[in-house]
Amino acid sequence: MKEKTQVADIDRSMYDFRYSEDDAYKVDEGLTPAIVEQISKEKNDPEWMHDFRLKSLEIYNQIPVPNWGPSIEGLDMDNIVTYVRPKDNKMQNDWNNVPTDIKDTFEKLGIPQAERKSLAGVGAQYDSELVYHNVKDSVAEKGVVYTDIESALHGPYADMIKDHFMKLVPPTDHKFAALHGAVWSGGSFVYVPKGVHLDFPLQSYFRLNAKGAGQFEHTLIIVDDDAYLHFIEGCSAPKYNVANLHAGCVELYVGKNATLRYSTIENWSKNMYNLNTKRAKVEEGGKVEWISGSFGSHVSYLYPESVLAGKGSRSEFTSVTFAGKGQNLDTGCKVVHAAPDTSSYVNTRSISKDGGISTFRSAVVISEKAAGSKSSVSCQSLMLDDISRSDTIPAMDIRTSDADVGHEAKIGRISDEVVFYLMSRGMSEEDARALIVSGFADNVGKELPLEYAVEMNNLIQLEMKGAIG
Amino acid sequence: MSDLKLNVLPSPTWNWLRMNDTNYQMKSADGYASPSSIVTASGVSENDGIFPADFDGGVGHDFSKALDQTNKSAEVFDINADTTDPLKIAFKYDDDSTLANRFVINLAENKKATVIMNFEAEKSAGQYSSQVAANIAKGAELTVVQIMRFSHEATFLNDIGTEIDDKGKFNLVQIVLGGKNVFLGVKNHMSGAGSAIDMKLGYYMTGDDNLDVNYVASHTGKRTLSDIYVNGVLRDRAQKTFRGTIDLIKGCKGAKGNELEDVLLMDKPVRNKTIPVILCAEEDVEGNHGATIGKLAKDLLFYLESRGMSREAVYEMMARARIDAIASNISDEDTKKRVGEYLDEFRR
Numbered sequence: 001m002k003e004k005t006q007v008a009d010i011d012r013s014m015y016d017f018r019y020s021e022d023d024a025y026k027v028d029e030g031l032t033p034a035i036v037e038q039i040s041k042e043k044n045d046p047e048w049m050h051d052f053r054l055k056s057l058e059i060y061n062q063i064p065v066p067n068w069g070p071s072i073e074g075l076d077m078d079n080i081v082t083y084v085r086p087k088d089n090k091m092q093n094d095w096n097n098v099p100t101d102i103k104d105t106f107e108k109l110g111i112p113q114a115e116r117k118s119l120a121g122v123g124a125q126y127d128s129e130l131v132y133h134n135v136k137d138s139v140a141e142k143g144v145v146y147t148d149i150e151s152a153l154h155g156p157y158a159d160m161i162k163d164h165f166m167k168l169v170p171p172t173d174h175k176f177a178a179l180h181g182a183v184w185s186g187g188s189f190v191y192v193p194k195g196v197h198l199d200f201p202l203q204s205y206f207r208l209n210a211k212g213a214g215q216f217e218h219t220l221i222i223v224d225d226d227a228y229l230h231f232i233e234g235c236s237a238p239k240y241n242v243a244n245l246h247a248g249c250v251e252l253y254v255g256k257n258a259t260l261r262y263s264t265i266e267n268w269s270k271n272m273y274n275l276n277t278k279r280a281k282v283e284e285g286g287k288v289e290w291i292s293g294s295f296g297s298h299v300s301y302l303y304p305e306s307v308l309a310g311k312g313s314r315s316e317f318t319s320v321t322f323a324g325k326g327q328n329l330d331t332g333c334k335v336v337h338a339a340p341d342t343s344s345y346v347n348t349r350s351i352s353k354d355g356g357i358s359t360f361r362s363a364v365v366i367s368e369k370a371a372g373s374k375s376s377v378s379c380q381s382l383m384l385d386d387i388s389r390s391d392t393i394p395a396m397d398i399r400t401s402d403a404d405v406g407h408e409a410k411i412g413r414i415s416d417e418v419v420f421y422l423m424s425r426g427m428s429e430e431d432a433r434a435l436i437v438s439g440f441a442d443n444v445g446k447e448l449p450l451e452y453a454v455e456m457n458n459l460i461q462l463e464m465k466g467a468i469g
Numbered sequence: 470m471s472d473l474k475l476n477v478l479p480s481p482t483w484n485w486l487r488m489n490d491t492n493y494q495m496k497s498a499d500g501y502a503s504p505s506s507i508v509t510a511s512g513v514s515e516n517d518g519i520f521p522a523d524f525d526g527g528v529g530h531d532f533s534k535a536l537d538q539t540n541k542s543a544e545v546f547d548i549n550a551d552t553t554d555p556l557k558i559a560f561k562y563d564d565d566s567t568l569a570n571r572f573v574i575n576l577a578e579n580k581k582a583t584v585i586m587n588f589e590a591e592k593s594a595g596q597y598s599s600q601v602a603a604n605i606a607k608g609a610e611l612t613v614v615q616i617m618r619f620s621h622e623a624t625f626l627n628d629i630g631t632e633i634d635d636k637g638k639f640n641l642v643q644i645v646l647g648g649k650n651v652f653l654g655v656k657n658h659m660s661g662a663g664s665a666i667d668m669k670l671g672y673y674m675t676g677d678d679n680l681d682v683n684y685v686a687s688h689t690g691k692r693t694l695s696d697i698y699v700n701g702v703l704r705d706r707a708q709k710t711f712r713g714t715i716d717l718i719k720g721c722k723g724a725k726g727n728e729l730e731d732v733l734l735m736d737k738p739v740r741n742k743t744i745p746v747i748l749c750a751e752e753d754v755e756g757n758h759g760a761t762i763g764k765l766a767k768d769l770l771f772y773l774e775s776r777g778m779s780r781e782a783v784y785e786m787m788a789r790a791r792i793d794a795i796a797s798n799i800s801d802e803d804t805k806k807r808v809g810e811y812l813d814e815f816r817r
Contacts, residue, residue: 396741398762401703401764403763404763406762409759411755
């Protein structure tokens, strides 16, 4: 009797610890104008932001839920707490002053170690508030700003925030962008001045500890002309038996001839609805590079978008999605070529196992103005058993003849021939299959800094077992 | 008039792309068209019958319902012998009326047959429809060739649905030359083990023509095979939407689906939409898709112009080459010749 080789699920035990949030300050469950007012008051919003939140709530109530993606019937906004402030919260820039529970959390996740090793700066968000933010002196001296967005709203960068906040992702974009506009809290603001090249990455880490809560952080990054930044975000949460919600928003402005690399390792718990929105606008000669690993969540809608607004601007999107038991991960990207001679490259991998559903969804739009543009999309999916599902839904809308667009998609299983070849070279079948699956996801791993590539491999933990009888 | 949703994508995506389906206001049919010619083949019997109520074609249920309102009957072709010569049915639409024809083709076990359908409205501006239900029994092989030549004012809705039994095969060659609005939908139900489809589409759309396509290969049987190849040219301000879905349904172990599309964009204002979908709920399968969309290579253009050809002549030659490549799959020489004649007259 031949036993089927099994690929084990991701080992999440290192993320599944939690602390009591009894002492935390929370708003009531649900979403009402009164709750939005309360959040606005807590955040000491300027008047325009207060009005913006209420307008966003109106928009949220008018827009229907998407009729095309995974079901979000299990998400009831009446049961979601949209704002949770941890006890004793005050944003710190000295790690020793961070409250013990929170400090323990991030120590377990390895955040300060990462900072000590190789980061130019670190931000850490716990539930709805930033609890720690620090940037190395040498980086600050170059004029780089890396701070929590609430502070920036009241400081010297207030006008810059007002000019850019939810301009790329307006609340009218979709229902959960409107929700974000109404209840956003926390997140980071980064400004890299003209010509500044940051040799080391900045990192933000988001931890949602509270049961039945939502996290709505806003990340706003402006990389000025000729500058370079690598920004890394990570996220996790302990698992509860009720739905949690993440509806963050990331807006990236990439200046002329500037480059921004935005890396994400997403490992939300499997009760999480991850309805996140990310968008970049790239000016002439600029480049945005998205590196994305999606491993967690119960349901994900995640499609980072690049708007290539300047002549010769470029985007690259590299991702891996791993959907296991109970997961329906709808991921992909969008690219809008809105200027001449722009180019985009998309390279994705999806893995489905143990009943998981993985959908790759993309849109490449080449507008009338984008003569001379090129796009290449490659998506590959691996089915590890016959109870899972993997779909690819790539769309291309080409509105000028002066364009070159290529697309390839492939869905299949692990090739018996390749396993046979590796076994003929002396590997066991288990090792051969593990090697193939690891190699399949390597498009993302090789793009990450070493420490994060290791973290990703830890996340995957493709433990192979099975006897060949 | 009925508001219809046509060519519905089996798995929808973002609404803002406007690719999930196409809305169309369809006029009720005045009646059915009489073929301008029919060449029957031995072993084929033709009878009046009823179009199947449970028909599931590529254009969609709205279209079937709209046709049901005026005409539930169909011409039924029962093919019980191998046909050496093809069955040929030609329609020449001379006036601007609204006509709809429905056909049922039943191909008996282990038989082989070719049906060639020619639809032509070079000068008229009506709305014409065709719906074909094909039942392909065990081991049978049906080849359908459809040539469509339409004016810039004519609308054509062309729907095909197939049911394919064990080791049955369906070959389809469709060539579209023009049309204000041409809707093509083909849905293949490959329920038989080892059944296969091979679909080829060539199109050349000019002026303000619009082509809207929905091909679906529904793999339910084990070891089923699908091959879809689309090759076309857009000129002037023409538009095209191609939806191609390989649906690998749980249980279709050993199935394989391949889809390939080439689009040549020749003039700046053209618009091409492509959405190749692979849906997969089975492990032991393979699905592949490739697409290349773009203009003529500069090197090629430069070379041919340096040999004395005008740019327009190069364009016409390359467009013709693409249609010829699809037409080369037609075994009937008269039909191939007719395609050539259409192309000779096409841009004059």
